[in-house]
Amino acid sequence: MITVLETGVLNSVQDAGRFGYRHLGVSSSGVMDLLALRCGNALLENAPDAACIEVQTFPFKVCFDKPLSFVVTGGEGTLTLGERKILPWSIVSAQEGDILTIDHPTIGARMYLCVCGGIDVPEVLGSRSTQLRGGFGGYHGRSLQQGDQLAGAGGCVADGFGVLPPSLVLNGACKAEKEKTVTLRAIPATDYFLFTEEARRHFWSASWQITAQSNRLGYRLKGGALHLQHPVELRSYGVIPGLIQVPPAGEPIVQMADANTAGGYPRIATVIEADLWRLAQARIGSYIQLQQCDQTEGLQAMRDVDSYLNDICNTSALYRKSLIRRDTGKAGKKS
Amino acid sequence: MTDTLSMLKNNSSGHSVDTPTISMIGTRAMLFEAPGAFTLANQRRIWALMDACAERADIEEVMPGVTNLMLIFSVPPENPEAVASWLRKAWETLPEKHIKGRLFEVGVRYGGELGGDLPRVAEHCGMSAQDVITLHQAPLYTVCALGSVPGFGYLHGLDPRLATPRKSVPSLKMLAGTVTIGGPQAGISALTGPNGWNSIGFTDLVMFDPERDPPALFAVGDQIRFYAESIEV
Numbered sequence: 177m178i179t180v181l182e183t184g185v186l187n188s189v190q191d192a193g194r195f196g197y198r199h200l201g202v203s204s205s206g207v208m209d210l211l212a213l214r215c216g217n218a219l220l221e222n223a224p225d226a227a228c229i230e231v232q233t234f235p236f237k238v239c240f241d242k243p244l245s246f247v248v249t250g251g252e253g254t255l256t257l258g259e260r261k262i263l264p265w266s267i268v269s270a271q272e273g274d275i276l277t278i279d280h281p282t283i284g285a286r287m288y289l290c291v292c293g294g295i296d297v298p299e300v301l302g303s304r305s306t307q308l309r310g311g312f313g314g315y316h317g318r319s320l321q322q323g324d325q326l327a328g329a330g331g332c333v334a335d336g337f338g339v340l341p342p343s344l345v346l347n348g349a350c351k352a353e354k355e356k357t358v359t360l361r362a363i364p365a366t367d368y369f370l371f372t373e374e375a376r377r378h379f380w381s382a383s384w385q386i387t388a389q390s391n392r393l394g395y396r397l398k399g400g401a402l403h404l405q406h407p408v409e410l411r412s413y414g415v416i417p418g419l420i421q422v423p424p425a426g427e428p429i430v431q432m433a434d435a436n437t438a439g440g441y442p443r444i445a446t447v448i449e450a451d452l453w454r455l456a457q458a459r460i461g462s463y464i465q466l467q468q469c470d471q472t473e474g475l476q477a478m479r480d481v482d483s484y485l486n487d488i489c490n491t492s493a494l495y496r497k498s499l500i501r502r503d504t505g506k507a508g509k510k511s
Numbered sequence: 512m513t514d515t516l517s518m519l520k521n522n523s524s525g526h527s528v529d530t531p532t533i534s535m536i537g538t539r540a541m542l543f544e545a546p547g548a549f550t551l552a553n554q555r556r557i558w559a560l561m562d563a564c565a566e567r568a569d570i571e572e573v574m575p576g577v578t579n580l581m582l583i584f585s586v587p588p589e590n591p592e593a594v595a596s597w598l599r600k601a602w603e604t605l606p607e608k609h610i611k612g613r614l615f616e617v618g619v620r621y622g623g624e625l626g627g628d629l630p631r632v633a634e635h636c637g638m639s640a641q642d643v644i645t646l647h648q649a650p651l652y653t654v655c656a657l658g659s660v661p662g663f664g665y666l667h668g669l670d671p672r673l674a675t676p677r678k679s680v681p682s683l684k685m686l687a688g689t690v691t692i693g694g695p696q697a698g699i700s701a702l703t704g705p706n707g708w709n710s711i712g713f714t715d716l717v718m719f720d721p722e723r724d725p726p727a728l729f730a731v732g733d734q735i736r737f738y739a740e741s742i743e744v
Contacts, residue, residue: 198583199574200727201661201701201719300721309702310661312721366534366542368519409694411549412658412665414574414581418537438576438658438665446537449587471591474538478587 177241178291180324181275184233186392189295189314189326190433192225194303198437204417205305205313208232208392208433208456209286211342211481212249216290218488219247219267220333221496226294227304229320231287232392234280238289240270245292245332248276251284251457252341266338283343284457293330308392308434334499339488346484348454356462357383360451361469361477365419365443367408375402379444383463384428390460392434397464401426408442415439418447420466430455450477531602533595538587543598544579551667553578554655555607558731562608563601569594575656575731577665610732612654617699617714617735619690621647623743625713628678630744632692632709635675640744643711646670647690652697652735662719662727663701666735671695681707688714690737 192213193206207213207230217226229236231250248255248264255262256277262268264287270276278287297304297315306314315324348359368376384397402422415421419431421441430447431439432455447455448469458464469477520532532544543560545553557580564573564582571585588594621644622629633640652668674695685691685706691698693708700706701718718728729735 196572197661197726198572199657199731200725201658201663202726301726307661307721309704310719310721363535363537364519365536366520366532366544370520411544411577411579412656413542413544413576413579414536414540414658416536416540416581416583436659437574438656443536446535446540449538471535471538471587471589475587475589478538 178244178326178328179239179241180237180320180322180326181239182235182237183320183322184236186233186308186319187229187231187236188306188308188319189227189297189304190230190306191227191294191304193433194301194305194307194313197301198414201437202301202307202310203434203437205303205307206433207288209250209288209453211453211485212286212288213290214485215265215339215342215488216247216249216288217294218485219339219492220245220290220292220330221492222290222292222294222330226290226329227297228291228295229289229326231278231289232285234278234287236278236287236289237275239275240272242272243269243332244328244330245269245335246276246328247290247338248278248287249290249341250287251281253281253283253287254279263338265341267333267335269332269335285459286456291328291330292333293328296327296329334496337492337495339491342453342481342484343457346480348451357465358454358458358462359465359467360455361448361473362420362445362466363448363469363471363474365446367404367410367442368444370404370406370408370442371422371444372403372405375404378402379428380466380468383465385463386458386460388460392432394432394435395430395455395458397428397430399427402428402444404442410440410442412438412440416446418449418452419443420445420447432456448474448477450474450481531599533598535591536581539584541582541584541588541591541594541598542579543582543602545602547578549578549667551653552607554653554667555609556602556605558610559605559608560598560601563605564598574658576658577655612730612732612734615729615733615735617690617716617737618740619712619714619737620741621690621712621739621743623713625686625689626711626743628709629711632673632675632711636673638672641742643673644739644742646673647692647697647711648737648739652737654729654731654733654735656731657727657729660702660704661721662729663698664718664729664733666697669695669697673697675709677707678709681705682710685710686713687718688716690714
């Protein structure tokens with residue numbers, strides 16, 4: 177068991193998302209930073225969509241009641257296991273009674289506690305993700321509270337190695353990013369040309385600040401109003417994470433993991449799938465800059481992400497093999 | 512960069528008159544929007560397109576909206592225009608899909624605290640609360656699509672005389688089961704939470720239960736008739 181000793185609000189069990197029920201109005205949920213989950217699962221040799229705990233309010237403290245290997249990914253910051261400082265993005269094994277503290281990250285906004293075998297909660301509609309608004313999935317359909325007890329499905333694996341976080345490996349849209357500004361690539365969406373030329377220019381040139389009204393549902397941005405050439409009344413249409421809608425007041429909203437599955441506001445653009453993790457790790461109060469891209473560039477960016485993940489899988493497999501060889505060698509000398 | 516942009520809307524009205532609008536929503540999703548009015552005939556063509564898309568190996572999820580259809584690809588297309596021309600052709604050639612849905616007779620407790628916007632709707636429409644209730648019960652509504660929140664049905668059939676703008680200040684905690692009017696649309700709220708539609712009554716139906724199979728009460732093509740269980744004006 178993993179017992180939650182201390183938690184802020186809105187920390188929850190999430191996996192790679194709930195798919196196949198969108199046509200019934202069920203949003204995907206799942207982690208905000210899918211790349212962080214995939215990295216953690218790749219290091220632990222878990223299934224790619226195994227569930228983790230998404231931590232977005234800090235400090236978060238758990239106690240392990242049996243030996244269990246884990247990885248904390250997402251951002252970077254101070255992690256303590258018992259008295260010992262440990263590294264994020266690396267496999268660590270907890271012993272019985274060890275207490276892990278995840279403090280506010282110094283880089284990034286969300287941390288992911290991935291454990292060997294994944295967090296074991298019942299699957300609801302094909303996923304272990306918490307659907308917070310619908311009140312189902314995850315841990316009893318709600319965010320975690322002090323005293324909650326979760327089970328990890330695995331035990332221990334070879335530890336002591338890690339990966340470079342994607343922010344150091346993957347090139348974004350812009351190599352030399354301004355401090356506190358993250359550049360995201362976006363593809364113009366359905367109603368792009370219904371906005372005034374001035375609005376379109378402003379959209380790509382402005383520094384958009386992430387307001388405090390930002391959460392797992394969506395990020396509300398501040399930085400000027402975007403106007404349509406004429407008002408339009410749209411019929412309800414499907415919405416996915418990354419879509420940027422513009423309500424009548426003119427300030428855009430980027431839809432995120434818990435976004436409603438349908439909406440009716442004009443759509444100006446969509447942040448590409450390969451850059452969504454960057455947005456998930458951008459903090460309230462920080463700035464984003466949007467850069468126009470097309471399908472070809474968007475797909476190339478996704479290939480870069482996939483190859484980074486493949487490298488992690490290959491490297492950890494190689495590392496494990498070398499450990500086995502070393503152990504076999506030692507055993508040979510003894511006999 | 513031009514091939515995806517050429518697929519976007521470029522006239523200044525919201526809906527094209529004769530040709531579909533097809534646009535990419537990021538790299539992985541595509542949205543097909545039917546031309547013309549919100550009619551059942553158009554919605555039935557969307558349902559036909561939905562079935563045809565579900566047959567394609569490169570499409571993972573299809574999600575109908577109100578006279579539109581979103582496709583989520585399992586493998587994002589290198590050339591979206593090829594998919595778009597297939598969609599245009601399918602739209603032109605497929606016959607309407609008629610769904611023989613179930614009929615739900617939904618008992619409503621009109622007015623009262625849980626239907627607190629009934630006077631507002633009556634005033635906006637320039638008629639008595641009783642007339643609003645009568646007109647609301649008259650049509651046979653059709654579930655066009657489910658979406659927004661789990662189990663919420665977009666209904667076709669509201670009498671245009673009852674169209675009432677959404678509230679500028681939403682109710683903060685409208686109960687699931689509230690019978691509503693939002694602009695030209697009728698609905699039954701599926702989740703308790705903030706809601707900008709006008710409440711005119713309440714029903715005990717549970718629109719979504721993850722433990723139920725299927726979890727949503729309504730399915731696309733189902734028909735609904737409202738009747739008054741009680742009236743409090």
